[in-house]
Amino acid sequence: MKYPKINQELFILNRKNFSKQLKSNSLAIFQANDEFPRSGDQSFIFKQNPDLFYLSGIDQEQTILLLYPDCPNPLYRQVLFLRQTNDYIKVWEGYKYTKEEAKETSGIDSIFWLEDFDNILHSIVNYADNIYLNTNENDRYAHTVPYRDIRFIAQMQSKYPLHHYERAAPIMRELRAIKSEIEIELTKKACGMTRDAFIRVLKFVKPGVKEYEIEAEIIHEFIRQGGTGHAYTPIIASGHNANILHYNDNNQECKDGDVILFDFGGEYANYNADMSRSIPVNGKFTKRQKEVYNAVLHVMKAATRLLVTGTVWNEYHEEVGEIMTEQLIGLGLLTTTEVKNQNPAWPAYKKYFMHGTSHHLGIDVHDFASRYTPFAAGNILTVEPGIYIPEEGLGIRLENNILITNSGNIDLMADIPLEADEIEDIMN
Template sequence: MKYLPIDKKLFTSNRKNFSKRTKGNSIAVFHSNDEFPRSGDQTFIFKQNADFFYLTGIDQEQSILVLYPDCPNPSYKEVLFLRQTNEHIAVWEGHKYTKEEARAVSGIENIQWLNEYDAILHSIINYADNIYINTNDNDRYGYSVPYRDLRMYEQLKQKYPLHNYERSAVILRDLRSVKSDIEVELTKKACEITRDAFVRVLKFVKPGVTEYEIEAEITHEFLRQRATGHGYNPIIASGPNANVLHYIDNNQVCQSGDIMLLDFGAEYANYNADMTRSIPVSGRFTKRQREVYDAVLRVMKNAIGMIKAGAVLTGYQEEVGKIMTSELIGLKLLDKHDVSKQDPKMPLYKKYFMHGTSHHLGLDVHDFANRYAPFQVGNVLTCEPGIYIPEEGLGIRLENDILITKGGNIDLMADIPLEAEHIEEIMNS
């Protein structure tokens, strides 16, 4: 791993909080992610299961965590199973965790090799009444190929059909959305790296450069600062490309007079930043570009003020929609008379601002959380309004990451250039 060591107190505390919420006399099993085939004899770069990392800090494939707080054998209240290395693996794949290293990272005392898993699990599982299985319950996710946790669940049901099976995801959905101090610091680090990459880009962009060259500048800055890489596929969208919400081709030449939409974020220690900026390729906004930019910025500032404990996503989005509608009328994109007759279920502003304003952020860019629950202290949410005008070849989105605290919210990206004058100043310095 490129990132610096994380205090094991984070993972010890996460396991304790999870176990407190399970039913009595329950065992929980968590698996690392699959290794996904990339070609004939290669796999994609391994990315750890977010829940598994949340509970262990272990960033390695073929690993299993077993939690059984009420286990009659105290040695097996927490057990971490790892792939045992050998000379062949060391030569071809490099270093793997030793037991001592895994203890230092996770705070789990009982570390076993993976070949002991079946025997140890069988020796204790029949004393448990409930088995907690971890599944991907993110409501944005749909699968066509069964992932490791699901496959292991089917195996457990065949071996132990009369146990009561429970969902770990219900507990983790509440826990993961509230960030601890350590998690906030890791997220801040991801934001700082993202800031430095953006400033680097501001000094690099000019007419004639390609979108992929800009992507390379960002990647360079990420890696030199110990980021794992991009938290998601970066969007480097110049001109009309900015109207494609998930544009990732990044293969066009940036033209004089165009606006470029940049949506990227560093991943550091598996925690993510998520930032969007819109900048003038030529270094100066035109009058119309500035009008739209300032409108989006006003919506953003108002929306950030509404991100606080107790707010509910649906009501928040409705209020943002009203502000956006007013701005679109001011830009002469909507007519006040038409708005007065609109269908409330299909508000007219969605023609130009068709996505949500905020989502939770953490170990996943679209982090696991209850979208129907009120915002809480410790939540980190994005704020990302946008206006997209295909007929003008113009798309502008702005996005910062916001932490809710007891004293109000904190903009974790407050030090990243945002005002139009500041962006122009850096681009022309």
């Protein structure tokens, strides 16, 4: 791993909190993610299952975590199963956890090799009343690939058909939304890398530069600081490309007079930043560009003030929509008549601001959390309003990451240039 060892207290506490939510005499099993093939003899870079990482800190493929707090044999109340290295793996793949290193990372004493899993599970599973199994229940995900969790569920139900099965995901959805101090610090590190990459870009951009050259500057800064890399595929969208919400071709020339919309973030120790900025290619906004920019900035600041404990998701987005509507009228993009006659199911502002304002942030960029639970202290959310005007070849989006506390909220990106004048000053 590129990052220093994380304090094992994070994972010990996470397992303790998870185990408290289990029914009496229950066993839970978490699987590592699959290694996905990329070509004939290559796999994509491995990315750990976020739930397994949250509970163990183990950042390695072919790992299984077994939790059975009421197990009659104390040895098997918390167990990690790891892929055993050998001389071939050492030569071709390199580092793998030793049992001692896995113990130091996770705080779990019982470490076994993967080949022992079936025998150990079979020796204890029939004493458990319930079995908790995990799946990806993020409501942004549509299941199309039979990934490891899905295959494992089928195996368990075939082998132990009379056991009572439970879902681990609802517990994880509640736990992962509330970030601990260690998680907040890791997120701050990802935000700091993102800040440095953005300032680097501000000093680099000029007319004629290619979008992919900017992307190269960003990844250089992330890797230089020990980050894993991009938290997600970066968006470097100049001119008309900014009106494509998930544009990531990043292959066009940035032209004098255009604005570039950035949406990128660094990943550090599996925790993510998510930032959007919009800058003028030539270092100076036109009058119209600055008007639109400041309208988005106004909505962003107003939305940030709404992120407090107790705020309800849908009500929040509706209120932000009203604030955006006022700005669009001021820009001459909407009329009061259009607003008066709008379809409540698709308000008039959606023509120019068609995505949501916020999402939870954590181990997943769109982190696992409930849309129906009021915001709470420990939540980290993005705030990312935008205005997209295809007929003007202009798209502006601004985004920061906000930590909610009991005494208000904290902008984790407060030190990243945001005001239009500040961006122009740095570029010039």
